[in-house]
Amino acid sequence: AGSSSTPEIVTLLLDQGAEVDARDDYGSPPLIHAALYSSTPEIVTLLLDQGAEVEARNRIGRTPLMLAAGYSKTPEMVTLLLAKGADPLAKDTDGKKAIDFAQQNDKLKGTKAYWKLHDQSFE
DSSP states (O other), rough: OOOOOOOOHHHHHHTTTTOOTTTOOOOHHHHHHHHOOOOOOOOOHHHHTTOOOOTTTTTTOOOOHHHHHHHHHHHHHHHHHTTTTTTTTHHHHHHHHHHHHHOTTTTTSOOOOOOOOHHHOOO
16 A cells, blocks of 8 residues: 555455555554555545554554654645544654654645644644
């Protein structure tokens, strides 16, 4: 479910029995890859609709929301993950929250998605 995937390819893989929460060698499930690398929120929506864990963590405790906030070029990823129940207060193994990652992402700073994440991060 990375940068070269399309919703059709992801659907085909899932229909053929691919596990929606399978882990790679770094402990990351497809949802983390989709949140990081996909240019379309459709793949994230598809994975979540098929039962992917919105709070799935990689080996260093980072969630799809944290990684989308820090590295996605698509602010809609952050908005979508928040709408699907991602926890903006979750912390990784270093104690960082999604807003900490968002502050280094120039594609996100100043957008509605950034401010929505910001407002939910200090409740």
